Amino acid sequence: MVNKTAYQRVQGARRKDKISIAALIDGLTTDFFEQHGDRLEADDHALVGGIGLLKKRPITVVGIQKGRDTDENIDRHFGSPTPEGYRKALRLMKQAEKFRRPILALVNTPGAWPDVESEYHGQGSAVAQCIIQGMQLKVPYITIIVGEGGSGGALALACGDRVFMFEDSIYSVLSPEGYASIMWKDSAKVQQAAEELGLTPESLLKDGIINKIIHEYQPGDDLSDLRNFIDDQFTELSSLPVNELVDQRQRRFQNF
Amino acid sequence: MLQSRFKMPSHDELVKRMDAIPDHVLRECPICHYKFLSMRAGRNNTCPKCGYGFRMLAKRRVKTTFDKFTELDRDLTVPDRYTDEKYRAKIAKAKKVTGINESVLTGTALLDKHAVAVGVMDPFWIMGSLGSATGEKITRLFELATRKQLPVIMFTASGGARMQEGLNSLMQMAKVSSAVAAHSKAGLLYIVVLCDPTTGGVTASFAMDGDITLAEPHALIGFAGRRVIEQTIMQRPPKDFQSAETVMKHGFIDQIVNRADMKETLAKLLLLHTRENGNG
Numbered sequence: 001m002v003n004k005t006a007y008q009r010v011q012g013a014r015r016k017d018k019i020s021i022a023a024l025i026d027g028l029t030t031d032f033f034e035q036h037g038d039r040l041e042a043d044d045h046a047l048v049g050g051i052g053l054l055k056k057r058p059i060t061v062v063g064i065q066k067g068r069d070t071d072e073n074i075d076r077h078f079g080s081p082t083p084e085g086y087r088k089a090l091r092l093m094k095q096a097e098k099f100r101r102p103i104l105a106l107v108n109t110p111g112a113w114p115d116v117e118s119e120y121h122g123q124g125s126a127v128a129q130c131i132i133q134g135m136q137l138k139v140p141y142i143t144i145i146v147g148e149g150g151s152g153g154a155l156a157l158a159c160g161d162r163v164f165m166f167e168d169s170i171y172s173v174l175s176p177e178g179y180a181s182i183m184w185k186d187s188a189k190v191q192q193a194a195e196e197l198g199l200t201p202e203s204l205l206k207d208g209i210i211n212k213i214i215h216e217y218q219p220g221d222d223l224s225d226l227r228n229f230i231d232d233q234f235t236e237l238s239s240l241p242v243n244e245l246v247d248q249r250q251r252r253f254q255n256f
Numbered sequence: 257m258l259q260s261r262f263k264m265p266s267h268d269e270l271v272k273r274m275d276a277i278p279d280h281v282l283r284e285c286p287i288c289h290y291k292f293l294s295m296r297a298g299r300n301n302t303c304p305k306c307g308y309g310f311r312m313l314a315k316r317r318v319k320t321t322f323d324k325f326t327e328l329d330r331d332l333t334v335p336d337r338y339t340d341e342k343y344r345a346k347i348a349k350a351k352k353v354t355g356i357n358e359s360v361l362t363g364t365a366l367l368d369k370h371a372v373a374v375g376v377m378d379p380f381w382i383m384g385s386l387g388s389a390t391g392e393k394i395t396r397l398f399e400l401a402t403r404k405q406l407p408v409i410m411f412t413a414s415g416g417a418r419m420q421e422g423l424n425s426l427m428q429m430a431k432v433s434s435a436v437a438a439h440s441k442a443g444l445l446y447i448v449v450l451c452d453p454t455t456g457g458v459t460a461s462f463a464m465d466g467d468i469t470l471a472e473p474h475a476l477i478g479f480a481g482r483r484v485i486e487q488t489i490m491q492r493p494p495k496d497f498q499s500a501e502t503v504m505k506h507g508f509i510d511q512i513v514n515r516a517d518m519k520e521t522l523a524k525l526l527l528l529h530t531r532e533n534g535n536g
Binding site (some may be wrong): 124125128132155182 | 391395422433493498
């Protein structure tokens with residue numbers, strides 16, 4: 001893995017030509033069936049999800065998808081889910097539990113969508129439900145942070161058994177820009193902010209917050225290795241008795 | 257006719273006299289802007305006009321709400337591995353102002369004869385931010401409550417995850433949630449009282465996980481901050497968009513309770529959750 005500064009990782013995580021969540025789903029699964037809506041009021045396009053076969057195993061995939069151009073970004077509000085998005089994710093994850101399907105979460109988000117409507121619809125509550133219920137799901141649940149892992153909006157889909165990060169990705173309590181403007185009233189100090197936040201995969205692996213760094217995949221790459229890797233994870237986690245699986249997951253978080 | 261001996265002071269003179277009143281004597285409510293003599297805020301430290309509860313030290317809150325409080329994990333504080341000077345200075349100041357070693361005060365207590373586990377966040381401790389020791393204290397509180405079969409009453413007041421501790425502070429949201437889940441699974445009661453302000457990562461975790469959710473009048477409750485909304489998506493939020501009243505209107509709060517009625521309301525809720533055999 002190439003050595004990069006924290007800020008280079010930030011730039012890498014935000015790259016426009018970053019492999020999209022849709023491309024990952026397409027490359028990793030077959031027979032993918034996309035699902036829509038939170039069954040309460042809306043369908044948030046920032047949050048994509050559905051059922052597919054990973055090798056021969058049916059799995060549920062939930063992912064946070066950025067747009068590839070301006071129109072798509074407006075439609076998906078720049079990859080920042082609304083409460084409806086998080087409720088859709090939780091609905092699909094609970095359904096996965098019912099049918100004993102493992103869950104794969106793919107994250108690339110600057111954070112939960114910050115607007116007035118989302119506040120009215122309970123953004124805090126929606127994220128909180130993903131966290132508390134996600135941690136109790138009785139099926140294997142793994143997360144890959146593909147690009148940006150922005151704060152609570154990313155944690156909502158990262159409360160599972162194992163969390164992995166792509167090489168060029170970040171996972172952070174707030175954006176380096178936000179940190180710089182609060183700490184020094186100077187958003188130009190982002191490079192220093194990125195260093196201090198400890199948001200790189202290397203630093204988070206060292207802290208034991210993530211389990212492994214996955215090498216970067218470009219659009220069009222063959223994803224067989226990644227598919228095999230995920231499949232192995234699910235095989236390993238599926239061999240645990242359900243109680244043990246959930247206990248182990250909760251212990252993982254108790255250590256922080 | 258008697259000549260009045262009272263002469264109306266000039267405007268300048270009045271302004272001068274107003275300025276001579278020491279600041280702590282007069283107070284202005286940040287919500288309704290009513291100006292009043294500080295002493296009128298009373299024991300509960302509230303605005304006499306609109307009922308807004310001024311931000312309150314955790315220690316004082318415990319004193320005015322509970323009896324026989326026994327503190328837990330008094331010495332738990334920010335780990336030594338955080339060495340940044342500015343952060344250390346903030347920690348020292350927070351400890352001095354609040355008299356506690358982390359942004360939450362936890363313990364067991366009695367409320368109207370009901371034994372309870374209590375957590376009170378302190379808005380004067382680096383804005384009640386959720387650091388790793390804060391999360392640890394709250395987690396231990398829930399674990400103790402689960403072992404001892406106690407209800408938990410949590411007063412939240414927080415700016416959210418503590419950025420100085422990086423992702424470790426974010427992880428506290430998950431850690432506390434898992435302890436809340438275990439407590440809930442044991443069939444035990446969790447009451448949240450949302451105080452001013454409750455925002456960010458605390459709103460997005462244990463503040464929204466209660467069986468019963470109360471709030472103080474006009475408390476600011478939300479996830480994203482006003483400035484973040486304004487700067488990220490250039491939207492101008494209405495004035496009260498994150499007030500307890502607005503949040504209640506949208507269905508996330510059971511009742512807004514005046515500080516003067518809080519103790520009685522909590523006692524009633526504890527009574528309503530008493531099991532048939534009389535054990536709380």
